[in-house]
Amino acid sequence: MLPPDPLIPWFENFVGIAYRYFEIRMNVVPLFSDLKKAQNFWRETAHWWNDHSIKIRFVETGDTYWFIMGAESRQAKNNKYLFKVLPKSPHYERFKKGHEGGAYLRLGTHTKKFKKDVKDDAKCNCGHIKEDHEEGDDNDACLYEECECKKFETFQINLLKKKKTVTDIKFLTEAEIKDDVLAWNCFSVHKYTKRE
Ligand SMILES: [Zn+2]
Ligand SMILES: [Zn+2]
Secondary structure (H helix, E strand, O other), rough: OOOOOOOOOEOOOEEEEOOOOOOOOOOEEEEEOOOOHHHHHOOOOHHHOOOHEEEEEEEOOOEEEEEEEEOOOHHHHOOOEEEEEEEHHHHHHHHHHHHHOOOOOEEEEEEEEEEEHOOOOOOOOOOOEEEHEOOOEEEEEEOOOOOOOOEEEEEEEOOOOOOOOEEEEEEHHHHHHHOOOHHHOOOOOOOHHHHH
């Protein structure tokens, strides 16, 4: 394994990670705010990664975790490592339990949808479905008395078709990262040097 090159830039301009069970393996899906950004990232960077060299590291820090991903590239000048600190979620926990050492990497888009964009049974961010919100164009407060929601809003995730297979996935504690070159590089850049 080549040590991560300290000159490779860290990329955190994505909105989060989705975990989806889809086609035999779990999918790890970095989410972009629009399709163009996702396609560009795939074309310029992920496409050139050698599958067997892709590493994903998860480092838990309290209620959050660090998502860290890097790989060797056949086009080094466009290579980037991804990292983001994210809140733990049930999807993350399910992935942690269920991944069995492998995953597909895909990119995805994460877009906001409003009442007019979705079916009646679509779930609002408040947890209640569209039918439980007021009808009419200017009025869509949630009808549940205890709910504060004033506007139906939800997110839609779309997965791009292209995928890579990742087989080097590790869950680490912060005490363990000194033995992991990629995670150590990430924490050095984003945590330890900033603290000084
Ligand atoms: Zn709502
Ligand atoms: Zn509600």
